[in-house]
Amino acid sequence: xxxxxxxxxxxxxxxxxxxxxxxxxxxxxxxxxxxxxxxxxxxxxxxxxxxxxxxxxxxxxxxxxxxxxxxxxxxxxxxxxxxxxxxxxxxxxxxxxxx
Amino acid sequence: xxxxxxxxxxxxxxxxxxxxxxxxxxxxxxxxxxxxxxxxxxxxxxxxxxxxxxxxxxxxxxxxxxxxxxxxxxxxxxxxxxxxxxxxxxxxxxxxxxxxxxxxxxxxxxxxxxxxxxxxxxxxxxxxxxxxxxxxxxxxxxxxxxxxxxxxxxxxxxxxxxxxxxxxxxxxxxxxxxxxxxx
Numbered sequence: 001x002x003x004x005x006x007x008x009x010x011x012x013x014x015x016x017x018x019x020x021x022x023x024x025x026x027x028x029x030x031x032x033x034x035x036x037x038x039x040x041x042x043x044x045x046x047x048x049x050x051x052x053x054x055x056x057x058x059x060x061x062x063x064x065x066x067x068x069x070x071x072x073x074x075x076x077x078x079x080x081x082x083x084x085x086x087x088x089x090x091x092x093x094x095x096x097x098x099x
Numbered sequence: 100x101x102x103x104x105x106x107x108x109x110x111x112x113x114x115x116x117x118x119x120x121x122x123x124x125x126x127x128x129x130x131x132x133x134x135x136x137x138x139x140x141x142x143x144x145x146x147x148x149x150x151x152x153x154x155x156x157x158x159x160x161x162x163x164x165x166x167x168x169x170x171x172x173x174x175x176x177x178x179x180x181x182x183x184x185x186x187x188x189x190x191x192x193x194x195x196x197x198x199x200x201x202x203x204x205x206x207x208x209x210x211x212x213x214x215x216x217x218x219x220x221x222x223x224x225x226x227x228x229x230x231x232x233x234x235x236x237x238x239x240x241x242x243x244x245x246x247x248x249x250x251x252x253x254x255x256x257x258x259x260x261x262x263x264x265x266x267x268x269x270x271x272x273x274x275x276x277x278x279x280x281x282x
Contacts, residue, residue, distance in 0.1 A: 003124055003235045007228045009130045013137055015221040020141035021204050022213030028191045034155050036137060039160050051237055055248045057171045059257055065179050066264045070271035074185050076191040077275040081187040083195045
């Protein structure tokens with residue numbers, strides 16, 4: 001098995017996630033796309049861990065899974081707050097900081 | 100040779116030539132499922148369907164971890180992502196009262212710019228990956244990455260980041276409660 005096939009799968013999933021973040025208006029869907037991006041990074045870490053015969057890659061993947069859990073918790077709380085204040089979770093409408 | 104033996108061998112890191120071939124087929128099936136479900140996830144007009152497609156992608160990624168012999172990461176992926184995070188996201192869908200049917204208003208009008216950015220990014224990334232790692236093979240005789248090794252590594256070398264992660268999770272928990280609370 002080539003190392004590249006894992007890296008290319010990760011790159012494809014990463015770019016799909018980037019497209020999702022850029023193109024979606026629904027805040028929950030944006031969070032889902034971010035999960036996709038984090039997962040593709042995890043594939044890279046585990047693949048390099050297997051490539052170098054080092055267990056650190058897997059350890060970092062586990063750390064990222066933990067951070068992703070924290071991120072989605074806080075992210076959903078923010079999305080809920082936006083929904084409560086504006087009755088909409090369209091990320092394009094939350095533009096108060098726009099110059 | 101059954102798939103179970105192949106998977107057991109993949110987890111042990113000692114793949115024969117046939118096993119290698121079958122593991123390759125397994126990988127390409129997983130990759131195709133992941134990419135197809137990912138594309139459906141970012142294009143579907145139904146929020147709940149998007150969540151279920153994300154479930155498929157995450158399962159396929161867990162399958163690639165198994166092929167790479169990272170059994171603990173695969174199990175954690177299933178437990179944390181498929182178990183906890185998916186439920187959290189579905190709760191988010193429910194609490195924001197997203198339309199349960201199809202909804203044409205989920206994408207920006209200028210989504211083609213996003214597609215352009217993603218395509219350009221994929222071109223750059225795949226070029227550099229191929230340039231850097233050409234035909235590097237994963238070692239056939241790699242040692243298994245057992246749960247015991249992972250635990251040893253976490254609780255010796257990475258003990259400080261691990262504790263920091265625990266504090267981060269606690270802070271995120273309290274922060275989420277504070278932010279989402281009605282006062």
